[in-house]
Amino acid sequence: MYNVAFVEDEKCVAQKGCRLCIMFCPEADCIRLDTRKMKAFVVVDRCKGCELCVVVCNAAKHQAILMAPVNGATGEIMLDKQKAEAAALGQAYQG
Ligand code: SF4
Ligand code: SF4
Numbered sequence: 001m002y003n004v005a006f007v008e009d010e011k012c013v014a015q016k017g018c019r020l021c022i023m024f025c026p027e028a029d030c031i032r033l034d035t036r037k038m039k040a041f042v043v044v045d046r047c048k049g050c051e052l053c054v055v056v057c058n059a060a061k062h063q064a065i066l067m068a069p070v071n072g073a074t075g076e077i078m079l080d081k082q083k084a085e086a087a088a089l090g091q092a093y094q095g
Contacts, residue, residue: 011064023051
């Protein structure tokens with residue numbers, strides 16, 4: 001079990017042009033823009049849990065990213081049901 005970043009769609013303002021987390025994440029292709037929803041999302045198996053994205057998102061007062069434990073064996077994020085479903089959708093979308 002380790003922590004990964006997770007974007008809460010309802011708080012993310014990527015549709016207004018924010019790309020801070022995408023620009024600051026040190027891992028290549030780790031946070032991407034979902035161009036259908038216009039929200040940032042985290043590619044779970046690339047995230048190293050450094051929390052830099054949380055820092056920059058909070059610094060901009062959006063507070064849209066939280067850290068959540070993920071099951072290393074299954075890749076399942078331990079969020080409440082609704083957020084876990086959203087995460088699963090995000091992963092499916094990334095293909
Ligand atoms: S920094 Fe926060 S508000 Fe901006 S795109 Fe990333 S998650 Fe969304
Ligand atoms: S925790 Fe670090 S590696 Fe993971 S998405 Fe955020 S900035 Fe990228």
